[in-house]
Amino acid sequence: MKxxxxxxxxxxxxxxxxxxxxxxxxxxxxxxxxVNPFDEIxxxxxxxxxxxxxxxxxxxxxxxxxxxxxxxxxxxxxxxDRAIQIQTSESLQPLSIARALLKVIEREDPGxxxxxxxxxxxxxxxxxxxxAALWDRPQATFASKMVLNGNTATVTREVDxxxxxxxxxxxxxxxxxxxxxxxxxxxLPDIMKAKRKPLDVIPLADLGVTVEGDLKxxxxxxxxxxQKGIMVEDAAQLVQELKSRGLI
Amino acid sequence: MSRILIIAEHDGETLNASTAKCVSCAQAxxxxxxIAVLGDGIDEVAAQAATLDSVSKVIAVNAAHxxxxxxxxxxxxxLSLAADYxxxxxxxxxxxxxxxxxxxxLAGVNQVSDIMEVSGPTAFKRPIYAGNAIVDVEAAEGAKxxxxxxxxxxxxxxxxxGATVEQRAASSSAAGHTRYVGLESGGGERPDLQSxxxxxxxxxxxxxxxxxxxVYSLADKLGAGVGASRAAVDAGYCPNDMQVGQTGKIIAPxxxxxxxxxxxxxxxxxxxxxxxxxxxxxxxxxxxxxISDIGLVGDLFKVMPxxxxxxx
Numbered sequence: 001m002k003x004x005x006x007x008x009x010x011x012x013x014x015x016x017x018x019x020x021x022x023x024x025x026x027x028x029x030x031x032x033x034x035v036n037p038f039d040e041i042x043x044x045x046x047x048x049x050x051x052x053x054x055x056x057x058x059x060x061x062x063x064x065x066x067x068x069x070x071x072x073x074x075x076x077x078x079x080x081d082r083a084i085q086i087q088t089s090e091s092l093q094p095l096s097i098a099r100a101l102l103k104v105i106e107r108e109d110p111g112x113x114x115x116x117x118x119x120x121x122x123x124x125x126x127x128x129x130x131x132a133a134l135w136d137r138p139q140a141t142f143a144s145k146m147v148l149n150g151n152t153a154t155v156t157r158e159v160d161x162x163x164x165x166x167x168x169x170x171x172x173x174x175x176x177x178x179x180x181x182x183x184x185x186x187x188l189p190d191i192m193k194a195k196r197k198p199l200d201v202i203p204l205a206d207l208g209v210t211v212e213g214d215l216k217x218x219x220x221x222x223x224x225x226x227q228k229g230i231m232v233e234d235a236a237q238l239v240q241e242l243k244s245r246g247l248i
Numbered sequence: 249m250s251r252i253l254i255i256a257e258h259d260g261e262t263l264n265a266s267t268a269k270c271v272s273c274a275q276a277x278x279x280x281x282x283i284a285v286l287g288d289g290i291d292e293v294a295a296q297a298a299t300l301d302s303v304s305k306v307i308a309v310n311a312a313h314x315x316x317x318x319x320x321x322x323x324x325x326x327l328s329l330a331a332d333y334x335x336x337x338x339x340x341x342x343x344x345x346x347x348x349x350x351x352x353x354l355a356g357v358n359q360v361s362d363i364m365e366v367s368g369p370t371a372f373k374r375p376i377y378a379g380n381a382i383v384d385v386e387a388a389e390g391a392k393x394x395x396x397x398x399x400x401x402x403x404x405x406x407x408x409x410g411a412t413v414e415q416r417a418a419s420s421s422a423a424g425h426t427r428y429v430g431l432e433s434g435g436g437e438r439p440d441l442q443s444x445x446x447x448x449x450x451x452x453x454x455x456x457x458x459x460x461x462x463v464y465s466l467a468d469k470l471g472a473g474v475g476a477s478r479a480a481v482d483a484g485y486c487p488n489d490m491q492v493g494q495t496g497k498i499i500a501p502x503x504x505x506x507x508x509x510x511x512x513x514x515x516x517x518x519x520x521x522x523x524x525x526x527x528x529x530x531x532x533x534x535x536x537x538x539i540s541d542i543g544l545v546g547d548l549f550k551v552m553p554x555x556x557x558x559x560x
Binding site (some may be wrong): 011016017018019026093094096098104120121122123124125126127129130131132133134137138139140141142144154158159160161162163164165166167168169172178179203213214216217218219220221222225226228229230231232233234235236237238239241242245247248 | 259305318319320323341342343345346347348349350351352353354356357358359360361362375376377378379380381382383384385386387388391410423424425426427428429432433440441442453470486489495497502503513520523524525528537538539540541542543544545546551554555558559
């Protein structure tokens with residue numbers, strides 16, 4: 001079985017994101033970029049499945065400009081066998097990404113597709129679900145545990161009410177949540193090795209995907225800030241304050 | 249002219265409060281609002297949905313394959329109902345986030361995720377970068393709007409309405425490739441964290457799973473839901489589904505009480521829309537005091553039992 005893992009280049013999660021004063025976007029100049037943390041967990045899970053002897057090949061795929069090759073190389077250094085860049089200078093919205101991934105799936109015929117549950121830049125949480133819909137295959141979103149049993153997978157999902165378990169036939173799309181695993185650290189020799197692994201570049205147009213129906217994005221603004229309130233001395237004052245505000 | 253269909257969230261018996269919040273969001277878009285209740289044996293849920301203000305019609309679809317909220321089964325059914333509507337709205341809960349993009353892809357449109365404000369029938373504000381930026385988005389001209397309402401941004405609609413309930417036969421069949429196994433619920437008898445009007449949360453400073461019991465007992469005194477910081481979850485003091493913050497639940501209770509939570513950005517992101525934030529921490533420099541409405545510098549293990557006895 002092949003496993004396809006979708007990854008995205010995003011502003012590193014430790015960076016404090018700032019909106020440009022003219023409202024045209026967020027400031028990404030000179031900012032550290034990384035693999036979306038949820039996608040890193042997806043890749044780690046794929047690698048563990050391969051290491052357990054349940055998959056032969058792990059392929060990382062992304063859509064974007066050539067700067068994304070940096071994140072694909074990170075994926076290769078973690079242990080992916082090869083990488084695919086869907087090359088585009090446009091910033092694709094989830095439906096176009098799903099359509100492009102579907103074309104890659106048609107070429108590669110993976111038994112499992114793993115993605116992060118959302119990217120920490122757009123926070124859309126759509127791509128995996130859309131891909132599963134277009135592919136007409138099962139989706140298991142927000143997964144915290146996955147057990148493969150031949151042609152099916154039993155997936156534990158983190159839902160608001162607790163932990164939901166579903167069983168899906170393969171191939172399927174699984175999007176992973178934070179607690180699925182802890183991704184490995186990349187070692188220096190692996191970074192050197194990754195430079196020699198294959199990285200295919202496929203222009204978006206060659207996949208026959210046209211970008212349409214995008215949402216128009218007009219203006220970016222910083223969020224409203226909460227103001228600092230009052231301080232009280234002890235529990236009794238706190239209770240009194242809450243009572244006077246009609247909160248208890 | 250906007251015609252809005254809301255996909256109801258429920259557990260088979262009770263309508264989830266997220267649906268009433270979707271109604272508020274829908275009211276900001278237009279006045280023609282219907283609700284679809286998908287499930288099996290959901291007449292009681294449909295009756296609850298019919299009481300929500302400004303809803304004209306509840307469409308109840310009963311079918312065995314719709315019993316569990318599997319996106320693979322619900323999305324085709326919702327899509328066929330969506331034919332008569334300009335907007336299809338679901339909540340930003342795990343149900344809506346799982347389901348709505350599958351409907352959107354089948355309809356061939358991008359989804360508007362997490363509507364926090366409505367600027368016009370097809371123009372919305374939504375948060376990105378974990379709420380560190382707010383962006384204005386507009387749906388493509390003439391396209392169906394498929395969206396989730398960010399439930400922390402909307403108050404529940406009232407329930408003095410009287411919509412008609414229409415039974416409709418399912419037009420979809422089971423996807424077959426996806427099977428529901430079960431749900432292990434974390435919360436027990438306490439109010440659901442996502443919809444509770446009061447929430448008591450504990451952080452790393454609680455020190456142990458045993459000490460975290462103070463959070464539960466204070467919450468029970470207040471009839472509150474229980475939350476936790478990521479640090480407390482990572483330390484194993486409480487289960488994952490109690491985590492509040494960027495990587496957990498984003499909540500907006502009327503009253504939020506944070507005990508031993510320092511106020512990391514990732515946590516604050518999850519509580520920014522709370523009505524009143526109360527923080528108790530022994531460190532007077534803790535960043536949580538910058539955003540709390542009422543702060544108290546003190547020892548948790550003294551303050552929490554005192555609060556409990558004062559609340560009698």
